[in-house]
Amino acid sequence: MEYLFHIVIIAGIYASLAVSLSLSAGQAGLLSLAPAAIFGVGAYTTALLASNVDIPLAGGLPCAMAIAAVASIPLAVAASRLRGDHFIMATLGYQVFLASVFENWVDVTKGPLGLASIPRRIFDSWYISSNSEFACLALVLSVLSVFVAMRLSNGAFGRVLHCIRDDESIALALGKDIRRFKFQILMVSGAIAGAAGSLYATYTTFVDPSAFTINESIVVATMAIVGGIRTLWGPVLGAAALVLIPELLRFSGIPHTVAAPLHQAIFGVALIWIVMNLPQGLLGSAKGKALSQNRKTK
Amino acid sequence: MTIRAENLEKHFNGVKALRCTNVEFNESKITAIIGPNGAGKTTLVDALTGFLDIDSGRCFIEQIDTTQMRPDQIARLGVARTFQEVRLVWGESVIENVMAAIPSRGEQFCYALTNFGLKAEHDKNYTKALEVLQFVGLRDLADTIATDLSYGQQKLLEFARCLATEARWLILDEPVSGISPVLVESMIKILRSVVKEGRSIVFIEHDIKAVKEVADVVVVLDEGRVVVAGATAEVLARDDVMEAYVG
Numbered sequence: 453m454e455y456l457f458h459i460v461i462i463a464g465i466y467a468s469l470a471v472s473l474s475l476s477a478g479q480a481g482l483l484s485l486a487p488a489a490i491f492g493v494g495a496y497t498t499a500l501l502a503s504n505v506d507i508p509l510a511g512g513l514p515c516a517m518a519i520a521a522v523a524s525i526p527l528a529v530a531a532s533r534l535r536g537d538h539f540i541m542a543t544l545g546y547q548v549f550l551a552s553v554f555e556n557w558v559d560v561t562k563g564p565l566g567l568a569s570i571p572r573r574i575f576d577s578w579y580i581s582s583n584s585e586f587a588c589l590a591l592v593l594s595v596l597s598v599f600v601a602m603r604l605s606n607g608a609f610g611r612v613l614h615c616i617r618d619d620e621s622i623a624l625a626l627g628k629d630i631r632r633f634k635f636q637i638l639m640v641s642g643a644i645a646g647a648a649g650s651l652y653a654t655y656t657t658f659v660d661p662s663a664f665t666i667n668e669s670i671v672v673a674t675m676a677i678v679g680g681i682r683t684l685w686g687p688v689l690g691a692a693a694l695v696l697i698p699e700l701l702r703f704s705g706i707p708h709t710v711a712a713p714l715h716q717a718i719f720g721v722a723l724i725w726i727v728m729n730l731p732q733g734l735l736g737s738a739k740g741k742a743l744s745q746n747r748k749t750k
Numbered sequence: 751m752t753i754r755a756e757n758l759e760k761h762f763n764g765v766k767a768l769r770c771t772n773v774e775f776n777e778s779k780i781t782a783i784i785g786p787n788g789a790g791k792t793t794l795v796d797a798l799t800g801f802l803d804i805d806s807g808r809c810f811i812e813q814i815d816t817t818q819m820r821p822d823q824i825a826r827l828g829v830a831r832t833f834q835e836v837r838l839v840w841g842e843s844v845i846e847n848v849m850a851a852i853p854s855r856g857e858q859f860c861y862a863l864t865n866f867g868l869k870a871e872h873d874k875n876y877t878k879a880l881e882v883l884q885f886v887g888l889r890d891l892a893d894t895i896a897t898d899l900s901y902g903q904q905k906l907l908e909f910a911r912c913l914a915t916e917a918r919w920l921i922l923d924e925p926v927s928g929i930s931p932v933l934v935e936s937m938i939k940i941l942r943s944v945v946k947e948g949r950s951i952v953f954i955e956h957d958i959k960a961v962k963e964v965a966d967v968v969v970v971l972d973e974g975r976v977v978v979a980g981a982t983a984e985v986l987a988r989d990d991v992m993e994a995y996v997g
Contacts, residue, residue, distance in 0.1 A: 608856030618839045627825030
């Protein structure tokens with residue numbers, strides 16, 4: 453049962469991370485390749501506060517969110533000057549830069565050795581020892597992430613984001629200060645990624661740079677795209693699917709030496725199939741079909 | 751209130767798109783900008799609305815120098831525009847496209863996050879968007895996705911979005927080109943009623959019949975310069991204008 457809760461926790465953390473990416477990329481068209489780096493900022497902030505200053509998760513999480521939001525400012529500055537591919541390349545550079553900081557700022561991050569023995573203290577004398585309790589926290593975080601994404605992507609704020617995503621000139625011609633919207637959405641996206649990182653550090657009790665590389669960013673982007681980057685729940689579905697499928701392969705009876713490469717192959721084929729046949733992702737395409745059927749019946 | 755351009759210059763890779771262009775648009779009128787392809791009509795509009803950095807010269811709205819302003823800042827001074835190629839939020843409904851143009855407290859981050867007190871404003875804006883759609887004849891298509899509209903309806907929707915901003919100036923880039931004669935008639939009627947409400951319109955157009963029917967003033971551009979400007983009947987009565995710039 454603990455193992456099942458472990459899967460829920462990892463899926464919940466990655467779901468929040470995928471939602472944070474979908475908020476900036478799916479709603480405002482700002483596809484960042486640095487979500488893992490911002491996630492890492494949140495994780496290291498919590499780890500350092502818990503290990504060095506004895507601040508529990510209740511204090512570490514808001515600090516991680518704030519620091520991760522601040523760490524997103526360079527992305528916002530890039531977004532105000534660059535568009536499309538150029539912005540994506542800038543975020544890639546930022547991902548590499550932050551990953552390098554985690555690796556080389558040994559005095560603070562302990563470099564490749566990482567920070568170990570992070571206490572699982574939530575508040576005062578409340579420690580979490582069971583995975584079931586942690587799974588609840590992870591689920592609450594992912595639901596809250598979706599809630600924030602829902603608030604910001606619906607209504608007047610969301611309409612401006614969609615203008616920016618589809619054609620910035622529309623928003624400009626309507627008198628919208630697109631720099632403000634980009635700044636705000638990237639800060640919120642960063643804060644959510646920071647919160648996910650905070651939970652990750654507390655759960656694993658260990659952080660090292662290998663968890664925050666460009667590969668992780670690509671995995672997060674894949675989760676959001678597979679589930680439906682423009683939908684609210686799609687990234688959650690994508691994260692659940694991409695965390696669950698490798699775990700299911702473990703129980704297929706296939707030897708580990710075969711299962712690992714097979715997992716990679718299945719992952720690759722599934723990704724190509726989804727991009728070709730469901731370009732809006734699992735939920736996005738389902739929603740599109742429902743809409744078109746609804747229009748036909750009208 | 752006027753929109754004014756003084757000595758505008760703009761080069762594209764050595765080609766002069768605007769050459770010392772001076773022009774003034776007066777309020778409560780419908781002004782048409784005509785001229786052959788490459789005359790600099792869209793370049794002039796882009797410069798006036800801040801979408802294009804000019805090499806030299808100055809732009810004014812009333813007495814405010816807008817030369818260094820961003821497009822959104824100029825739009826907030828009361829200038830709305832459409833584009834030569836229709837630009838819409840394609841995946842969204844007609845009403846959502848119009849509502850995007852109506853200023854709302856919900857655009858403020860804190861209001862959006864808390865959703866505090868936005869219900870009444872949303873209802874008010876929704877009603878207003880429906881009124882605008884009724885005005886342009888798209889009321890029955892309010893829930894249709896923008897991509898499902900005909901080209902002419904898409905142009906009308908882009909125009910409706912302009913109207914919803916409540917800007918005093920509407921700058922339209924070829925509002926009737928490529929649309930059916932029925933929609934052209936409809937658009938002409940709409941433009942007239944908009945001006946009666948006290949708004950001013952500047953539009954670029956190749957359709958001389960439409961220009962004759964609706965414009966009070968015509969500005970003829972050629973090779974980046976204003977060649978003639980004046981009352982529509984006078985300008986279009988000149989044979990040299992009709993032959994040289996309109997064909």
